[in-house]
Every structure is written in C-alpha cells, then in structure tokens.
Amino acid sequence: MARIATIWAIFQGLLIEALPFLFIGVLIAGLARWIAPGGRWLQRLPDQPILAPLSGAALGFALPACECGNVPVARRLLAGGASMGSALGFLFAAPVLNPIVLASTWAAFPDQPWLLAARPLGALLVAVVLSGVLQRLPEGQLLERSLLAERRLSQPLAEASLLERKSGVLGIPTPPRADPSRPSLRTVLEHSSREFLNLAVLLILGSLIAATVQTLLPRSWLLAVGGAPTLSILSLMLMAVVISVCSSVDAFLALGFAAQITPGALLAFLVLGPVVDLKLLGLFGVIMRPKAIAITAIGASVVVLLLGQWVNLWLL
Template identity: 65%
Template sequence: MNWPDGSQWQTVWAVFQGLLLEAIPFLLIGVAIATAARAWDPRGRWLQRLPRHPLLGPLSGAALGFALPACECGNVPVARRLLAQGAPMGASLGFLFAAPVLNPIVLLSTWAAFPDRPWLLLLRPLGSVVIALVLTALLQQLSEAALLPPDLLEERRMGQPLATASLLDRRSGLIGNQTLSSTAVIAAERPTLGVLLDHGLREFLELGSLLLLGCGIAATIQTLIPRDLFLAVGQAPTLSVLSLMLLAVVVSVCSSVDAFLALGFAAMVTPGALLAFLLLGPVIDLKSISLFSRIFRRRGILLMLAGVVVAVLLIGQWLNLVLL
C-alpha cells in the first residue's frame, strides 16, 4: 500500500468530510437522548425495571431501538447512559448492538433499497437480534469490573439500587445501611439545565474527538484500498462473505444509508455476503471502534470483535447454503 499522493489526499479529505457529516447528526441525537434520559430519570429507576433475564433482558434492550432511533455512532452515548444509570447489563448491551438496525429509519431504508428481496427485509433485523444475543451472552462472561472502564464502572455502581450493590461497591466510604454521602445524594438529584448542558457538551466533545480519529482512519484506508478488490470474489461462498465483511468495516457508512450503498453491488455478490455487509457494519466499523473505548475496556472490545466476526460469518455462510 503506497503513501497517498496529492490527489489521493484530496480524496481522503473528501471521504473524511462525507463520513463525518454523515455521523455527526446521529452522534448529536445520541447525546441529546442520553442527556434527556439523565434529566427525566436521574436515579435510573425506570431503567432499572428493565428485565434482568438472560434472554428477555437483551430483547427488551433491542426493542428500545424502535423508540430511540440512533445509528452505530448515536447509540454509544445512549448505551453508556443506560449503563451509568444502573440499567441491567443485558438490556444495555442488547440496545447497543441491535438498535442501529432496529432503528425505524434503517428498516425503511432497507425496504426502499430492496423491495424485491423479502428475505433480506426479514433476516436483517432478525440477524441483528441474534448477534445482540450472542454478544451479550459472550461479554457477560466477564465481570463488570473487567468489562467496563473505571469512570463508567463508578457511575454505574453509584446508580445501582441498594439490593444489587453494597455501599462499599459504590465507593461512598460507608459501611452497612448508613445514609448515603451528600455527594451521592446530589448526584441522584434532578440536575439543573446548566449541569445537563455542560455534561452533554463534554460528552459530545469526548465522543466527537474519537469519531474524528475513526473517520480519518476509515477515509485513509478506504481511499488506498480499491473497493473493487473486495468484490473480486463476489460469487465465492465463503470468500465473498469475508470480503464483504471487510468492506463493511472499511467503508464505515452509516446504517441509515448502507442499504443504498449495498444496492450498487448486490447483483455481484452472494446473498450471504450481502446480508453480512448489512449486519456487520452497524455493529462495528473503523469510525466506531474508537467510540467503544467509552464503554468497554480493551479486553471487552477484543472479545466483542471476535464474537461479531464469527457470528456474522456463520450467518452469511448459512444463508449461502440455503439459497445457493
């Protein structure tokens, strides 16, 4: 892979701007939803009522995708707020992984791009739910301390109900059933508008800086690696799935418009490869990998990457066996 020349740098800059302009509105929506949730339910009592069942928990979180439309960039701040306010881990992870596809905008765009492929309209949301269940079960094999970064873990422990977290776990310095410290009480009170705006702005700037890095990497790699290279093995049952998975990571296009991009090469690839492209991109791509550092430690990110790659590959292979 050669170092980009002047014209390629211009292309990198154009692609970078396109990716950023596409992602920023959804990041803003995600931060706005997270800020509104903090204002409406500062103690997280409603969120803590979500099911903790190993199956119903992730399914309930996935169902939130219909009510809280966010793509793979915007769902990160929302999922982080769910975790910080003490929502069950399964429900929070179910939302994180399934919401970018169960978004009504994404479902409508998929239908608009592929009205003649009813199997795709069914298998895309169904596959995203299966992936969310698999990744949730996989990540919950780690303890919360091993999965979540320290700042989020501390917020989450402060938001846990007394029945699920001891005062020692809350790092309040109190033992037994004594009254919570003034800091904990203040943290649970309804925040003022100024506090909400300050918190939302800081979260947007933190996530925005990570998004800038991800968009830069995605634009550079997307420019240097010709897209035709991924489509060269379009009819090979296994290689087509792997190549379209890699393409989904590289192009880093938003899940709200990825169906229209896929429409351009749908006739050149296997059905399993097409589905793999539409399943993997909404979960992970080059621009969103850095965002996950706000939710998971490195071990969690690596485990998630391994899990989603295997799950999507198996789903794509299964579909090719059925339809080819």
Template identity: 70%
Template sequence: MPFLLIGVTISTLARWLSPGGQWVRRLPAHPLLGPLTGAALGFALPACECGNVPVARQLLATGAPLATALGFLFAAPVLNPIVVASTWAAFPNQPWLLVARPVGAVLIALVLATLLAHLPEAALLQPALLEERRLVLPLSQVSLLERRSGVIGADPLAAQALAAAPRRTPRAPLAEILGHGSREFIELAALLVFGCVIAALVQTLVPRPWLLAVGGAPTLSILALMLLSLVVSVCSSVDAFLALGFAAQVTPGALLAFLLLGPVIDIKLVGLFGVLLRPRAILLTAVSAVLVVLLIGQWVNLWLL
C-alpha cells in the same frame, strides 16, 4: 454527526427527566428477555450506531441491566424505523432482507450480550463508567467500598436499612445537564472524526475492486464484504444504498453480512466503544461478531444458492 447529536440529546434528556434512573433498573436482566428488550428500544430511540453509544452509556451509568444495555447497543442500530425503511427502499425486490436483517441483528445481540455478561463488570466496563454505575446501584448489589463512598465500620443494620430505602436523586440544574451533554458530544465527535479519518485512509489505499473480485465465491464473498464493512464506515441508515451498488456482484450471504457487521463493529466504532468497554471486551466483541456474521452468511448462501 447528526445521529451522534441525536443520541447525545436522548441521553441528556434521560439524565434530566429521570436523574435516578429508577425505571431503567426495572428493565429485565434475564439473559434472553434483557437483550430482546434492549433491541426493542431501538424502535423508540431511533439512532444509528454512533448515536446509540451515548444512549447505551447512559443506560449503563443509570444502572440498567447489562443484558438490556448491551442488547440495545448491538441491535438497535438495525432495529430502528429509519434503517428498516432505508433497507426496504434500497431492496424492494428482495423482501427476504427485510426479515433477515432484523433477525440477524437480534441474533448477534443475543450472542454478544451473553458472552460479555460472563465477564465481571470490572473487566468489562471502563473505570469511569463503572464508578458512575456503582453510585446508583442499590447497596444490596454494590458495597460501600466498591462505591468509594460511605463510612467504613458503619452499623450493618443501618446500611441494610439504607439499601432497602427508596432513594430519590435530586434533579440537576438544566445548565449543568446541558454542559455535561455538550462535553460528551465534543468527546465522542472527536473519536468519530478520528475513526472516519482512518477509514478514509484505508478506503483510499485499498482498492475496492480487490474485495469485490471474489464476489461470486460462497465463502470468500462473505469474507470480502465483511472486510469491506469494517473499513467503509457509513451510517446504518444509509449503508443499504451503498450495498445496492454492488449487490448484483456478490452472493446473498455476503450482502447480508455487509449489512449486519457494519452496525456492530467497524473502524469508527472501535474508538467510540472505548468510552464504554475495556480493550479486552472490544476485542471479544469484534471476534464474536465476525464469527456469528460469517455463520449467518454461510447459512443464507446454503439456503438461497
């Protein structure tokens, strides 16, 4: 909950300090540079996966390129100083994890951002977010009808001039911004609590020893730890200490898979992603993330075992 509050605070400050989001729209839209830039923002905006959701939503709402916003959403939970420090503190004798975890997070973000970018925005983003995004995009990218604003039958030359002219969005009153941020925090907190309740029920009903019983098998250990990461919904800032409790019982690839998959998708994140993505996009994200993490874990086991 504190990290969710940090994320909402960051998005609220961004909404007040840069109401038009002009700097956001200057971020690279390149298929490779976009996700890498978004991932690098994790160093400047340290928040766990829960706190990243409101920040990513604000990036998309203010017109950030899809590749950059998605790269931030999926990679920044691992590429922030708090998570890097916690990973080093938990595994000081396994320096390969300090390299493999950030590199794996960037690789996952690149794959997911590339796949989701092939979907039309109308099939990717939730309707409310899509309308906010279209209101700030220039007319050269979004028509007046798509914005649901403007005059039908307006002079094309006038519309072209309006598209080329720089637009300045007035700064909203601080009380209005704070009210918006408070409502956003309450809505996301409700989804977070609901997801945590489901995760707690699963953790209570599914004995953890069942999942760790196959810890020595190269492939089954990865699958078991991936399943564990989906149901044990913890913050990316502390999941390394949780993994420390069973690190000696599982293969290196399974350990890395646990540390990579949880920050990208787990039970509580499915509800939070609902404010950003449509169900089809969430399903594509989950399936793709599982496959990529499984391949990474297999490669690590081949390398270290």
C-alpha cells in the same frame, strides 16, 4: 496528492453523515438524565439472558439514531443502572432496528423480502450472542472505569458494596442516591456538551482512519471474489468494517454492488457494519475496555460469518 484528496473527501462524508446522529444520541441521553435522574425505570428492565437483550433491542424502534448515536444512549443506560443485557442489546441491535434503517432497507431492496426479515433477525441474533458472551466477564473487566464508577453509584447496596461505591468509612462520602434531585438544565447542557465534544474527537479519529484504509484498500479488490460462497462473505465483512458507513444509508450503498456478490455476503455487510467498524471502535472506548472491544469484534464476526454461510446454503 490525489490520494490525500480522496482521503479528505471520504473523511468529510463520513463525518457529515455521522455527526447529526451522534448529536441526537447525546441529546437523548441528556434528556433522559434530566427527566429521570434516578434511572429507576432503567433498573426495571429485564435481566434474563434472552429477554434482556431483546428488550434493549426493542428500544431501538423508538430512537432514530444510527450506531454512533446509540453509543451515548447505551452509556446512559448502563450508568443509570439498566441491566447489562438490555444495555448491550440496545447497543448492538438498535442501529438496525431503528425506523430509519428499516425504511431505508425496504426502499433499497423492495424485491428481496427475505433480506427485509433477515437483517433485523440477524441483528437480534448478534445482540443476544454478544450479550451472553460479554456478561461472562466481571463488570470490572468489561466496563470503562468512569462508567463503572457511575454505574455502581446507581446500584442498590445489595448489588454494590459501600467500598465499591467509593462511599462509607473506607472511601469518599457521596450524597445518598435513593431519591436524587433533578439536575438543572444548565448542568445537563454542560455535561452533554462535554460528552458530545469527547465523542466527536473519537469520531473524527475513527473517520480519518476509516477514510485512509478505505483509500488504500480499493473496493474492487474485495468485490473480485464476490461470487465465491465463503470468500465473498469474508470480503464484504472486511468492506463493512473499512467503509464504516452509517447504518441509515448502508443499504443504498450495498445496492450498488448487490448483483456482484452472494446473498450471504450482502447480509453480512448489512449486519456486521452497524456493530463493528473502524469509526465505532474508538467510540466503544467510552463504554468498554479493550479486551471487551476485541471480544465484541471477534464474536460479531464469527456470528455474521456463520449466518452468511447459512444464507448461501439456503439461497444458492
């Protein structure tokens, strides 16, 4: 019974922490759909391998949402025809670059200026690498089916054929997309409500899994190797995935054990968690297919491990 009570307490904490940011993300996506239904400004975002993810990451400075709230916004970017690189850059880097997270990192570690610079730079590096790797997959293998259909409807004919758009003589006729009318506020609210409920269900499942694993895998086991250069990084990466704490407060959590671990392990915890954790894996399902999610998890882990190793060589 004690373990069940612990799981329930952790589950409630994760859910209460994440739901407001999920609501903010859905609200932002809904407003974008209502204010700019055609998404033409999204199609003007750069498409270069480096500049695209950096421009997407820069959007995070204006959006006060953590990784859960960024999922519906990133989905809206992709559905509206934004370049793949900019949308992925936003998805992976914005959870660290938003003002709340930057302020919380500074408040938790004011005496470690290297960390205040290394965390956002590490997030940008992960975003650029993941964007480049994932874009090697065809969109049909990368994006979830319904999102892919929405995206193709918003692309010019030069980029998506009539058959791909499911229009013309071989498919189902659809209204012209060149100058879409603004949907009614009621339509936007209904769409956003459905999206929020669907994402909330996934968030609940992810939080329950994270709470269960976190209870069965005590943190003391992971902190036991805190002084080992490589094992400390691996253990804190695993902790970041398991704990699944929101990026807006993870710095204060890390402050509690920062003295017991290596600098590279601390950075690994703060960079990997906002990209890959147990509660996020379900939410990613509304954007990416399982193969792409697996590539994201593996790619982010490799980059963060190398980054942590480099920091340990530099500071130890």
